[in-house]
Amino acid sequence: MRMIKDDFSLLDRLAEASAEAILPHFRRLSGVENKADDGFDPVTQADKAAEAALRAILASERPDDGILGEEFQNHAGSSGRTWIIDPIDGTRGFMIGLPVWGVLVALADASGPVLGMMSQPYVGERFLASPDGAFHVDRAGRRTPLATRPCASLDAAILTTTSPDGFTPEVIPRFAALARRCRMVRYGTDCYAYALLAAGHVDVVVEMGLKPFDIAPFVPIVEAAGGAITDFAGERIGPTLPHTFNGEAVAVGDASLLPAVLEVLNG
Secondary structure (H helix, E strand, O other), X not given: OHHHHHXXXXXXXXXXXXXXXXXXXXXXXXXXXXXXXXXXXXXXXXXXXXXXXXXXXXXXXXXXXXXXXXXXXXXXXOOOOXXXXXXXXXXXXXXXXXXXXXXXXXXXXXXXXXXXXXXXXOOOEEEEEEOOEEEXXXXXXXXXXXXXXXXXXXXXXXXXXXXXXXXXXXXXXXXXXXXXXXXXXXXXXXXXHHHHHHOOOOOEEEEOOOOHHHHOOHHHHHHHOOOEEEOOOOOEOHHHOOOOOOOOEEEEOOHHHHHHHHHHHOO
């Protein structure tokens, strides 16, 4: 447990280092690269600078741990623990000046992610989780517990996804059917959706095509706040991260809502 507590305190230093690397570029971008051979997968100077800063700290303070990151080569490590990092989740929003992006960091062992952080340095807030619970930290440094809210029926639920473009053709009409059953649907939320679900403002998040670094921090954050996070089959995704994750995520703040969501998504 001592190591986990030390790792949890390390999250704050990782957040501060990534903020120093990113904020000089936000709304001041000099260019964007496309990583994709087909389509558009953007990366900016800020993405690379932030991941380099995170890796430097981890290499110094946790040299035996593995690192799985979005922008640079993976480091296997020898400890059985892996840091999973996305220096900027929501690069498209970052490109156009929207503050819906976040720095994502998780620590996983054989059981899956055990620590998670989403940091939004421009807004000045962090969402954190450890075995001791899930917490929100505001710009003034005040730390309060995160808790999902009760929502036992779809007609009362607020549903979010980044974009239906991320769904396969057969899932697009099923998501549309789910949206019709819910009280409201919002798009373009990126990583903030899971954080807001953990904070009790959103009830359902549905995504496809995710990579491990897109979702890993939110497994402990959502679960410690009282919610559930599974794939479309209803299987808990934590143990699949980082190696066998299928890219699907369904997060609910109220676990009793999960069967209804899955029934609609699976046709």
